[in-house]
Amino acid sequence: EDKVVQSPLSLVVHEGDTVTLNCSYEVTNFRSLLWYKQEKKAPTFLFMLTSSGIEKKSGRLSSILDKKELFSILNITATQTGDSAVYLCAVPGAGSYQLTFGKGTKLSVIP
């Protein structure tokens, strides 16, 4: 059975802090790993990682994948209150049609 474990489950930081969110996975026939940000409503796509060791960046957010150790991290530098959200990690399952999601990390950024 495919498994995605995220840690921590929740995190409270002050504006300006740097945070690292973790995602470990067990999946048959790995294809990719995806990060989503969920504020009040729909999850919105952040990154898709397929290759080990290659960092993806978008502004203050970056992510990297380690296929040997089966994990990914999402870094957010100089956090802002607008970064407060649940961050979800997901991998496609063996049949590749469905995404198996982790339970998410709830990030709260306080002024």
Added chain:
Amino acid sequence: NAGVTQTPKFRVLKTGQSMTLLCAQDMNHEYMYWYRQDPGMGLRLIHYSVGEGTTAKGEVPDGYNVSRLKKQNFLLGLESAAPSQTSVYFCASSYATGGTEAFFGQGTRLTVV
């Protein structure tokens, strides 16, 4: 630029009632999905479709039925609602599988009393 649209956004049902949730996408995506999201459980796949006229079961299909009569629409039905089906339901679509980006609707908050 609608993307994925779900209706309704909120609904309260009595136990035993039936309802249909509608998902429409305007991106010409082949693949569509219904997820439910519960506190502490993450997103779990209910049913999915790999093309018009096809449907398949996901992780938690019991108590739900789906239909994909048109490529742009994916319907989720509850024949006899139960309190355990109280949840937030998300529809998503993608142009391919293998973990390509899925686009999500805004969600339907369903309460069964």
